[in-house]
Amino acid sequence: MHMADALLSPAVGIAMYGVSAAAAARAVKLMNSDAEEAERKLPLMAVSGAFVFAAQMINFTIPGTGSSGHICGGILLSGLLGGGPALLALAAVLIIQCLFFADGGLLALGANIFNMGVIPCLIIYPLLFRPLMRRMGGKQGFVVPAVVSCVIGLELGALCVVLETLVSGITELPVGVFVVLMLPIHLAIGLVEGLITAAVFAAVEQTRPGLIRETAGLTAEAPGAGAAGAADQKRSGAGSFKRTVVMLGVLAALVGGGLSLFASAYPDGLEWSIEKTTGEPEIEGGGAVREAAAAVQEATSFLPDYDFKSGEGTGTSASGLVGGLMTFALAGAAGVLVTKLGRRGR
Numbered sequence: 001m002h003m004a005d006a007l008l009s010p011a012v013g014i015a016m017y018g019v020s021a022a023a024a025a026r027a028v029k030l031m032n033s034d035a036e037e038a039e040r041k042l043p044l045m046a047v048s049g050a051f052v053f054a055a056q057m058i059n060f061t062i063p064g065t066g067s068s069g070h071i072c073g074g075i076l077l078s079g080l081l082g083g084g085p086a087l088l089a090l091a092a093v094l095i096i097q098c099l100f101f102a103d104g105g106l107l108a109l110g111a112n113i114f115n116m117g118v119i120p121c122l123i124i125y126p127l128l129f130r131p132l133m134r135r136m137g138g139k140q141g142f143v144v145p146a147v148v149s150c151v152i153g154l155e156l157g158a159l160c161v162v163l164e165t166l167v168s169g170i171t172e173l174p175v176g177v178f179v180v181l182m183l184p185i186h187l188a189i190g191l192v193e194g195l196i197t198a199a200v201f202a203a204v205e206q207t208r209p210g211l212i213r214e215t216a217g218l219t220a221e222a223p224g225a226g227a228a229g230a231a232d233q234k235r236s237g238a239g240s241f242k243r244t245v246v247m248l249g250v251l252a253a254l255v256g257g258g259l260s261l262f263a264s265a266y267p268d269g270l271e272w273s274i275e276k277t278t279g280e281p282e283i284e285g286g287g288a289v290r291e292a293a294a295a296v297q298e299a300t301s302f303l304p305d306y307d308f309k310s311g312e313g314t315g316t317s318a319s320g321l322v323g324g325l326m327t328f329a330l331a332g333a334a335g336v337l338v339t340k341l342g343r344r345g346r
Helices: 010-033 035-040 043-056 076-082 083-101 109-136 144-169 175-207 211-217 224-237 241-257 270-277 289-302 316-344
Strands: 061-064 068-069
Touching: 010 035, 010 083, 010 109, 010 144, 010 289, 010 316, 035 043, 035 316, 043 076, 043 083, 043 211, 043 241, 043 316, 068 175, 068 270, 076 083, 076 109, 076 175, 076 211, 083 109, 083 289, 083 316, 109 144, 144 175, 144 270, 175 211, 175 241, 175 270, 211 270, 241 316
Parallel strands: none
Antiparallel strands: 061 068
């Protein structure tokens, strides 16, 4: 669901930068509200950001549509880190993708951070995922919240894409047709993302029992948790963040360096919707601002479209590994900077 610059007017693109910057400031505040926990999770923040970068490279086919999708990762990161740190980690993913892999437009970066990061991390996670977790309880109480939250978060993100193009005056995408295509295909993508997110949570629970509930601010005494919840909480004290970090690091390397080779070649849900609406896979957009943004991306992207500049299709594994390492570094550096500044302010 990475938007290209041609889908936004410069005014809307710049406005969305402002909205996402304000959301990032809120994320910093949330992170520093529990500075001790944030510092403890810094390695997890870095490695989970790298994992999401790698996972986003895996487009899965939506059967019978000729389309594909990939996870956005907002709910996954929020479940592991909390909404504030999750938004910063996901912003690191999207910045690396945009600048060094030309995935998503530079003018559209603020909109992409909002659609794929702010909505799931700062809206859906606290207002839907956590209340559902509280109601579900039990060892596997994260399954339904993960699926429902991913679906609704992705649907809202897809709707925002439509509204942003509408406000931008992109006449090639009539709002009625565009929304009828965008919402159903992203419903299917959201269902798959929800199941993947639940599977990752289940794997994390094996290495660090109780982490998802603890991150959500839930205790063993929460309604429905019962004896199973109490046992999880007790075991979680002996659980190891180190094992979780190592597991996610290994998965990031395997997914980015290996499984990325088997990603679906079908267009993703946004590209598919554009092609069904206009008959073309892309919309051409000109103007000085868009051209300047494109020039910056051309200068910074050394692995455009996750391939070497020769365009022979041999750079996928290298892109997955290099991008994962860069995201690890940027997400980790952002976490360290935020916690250090927060410590000084206290």
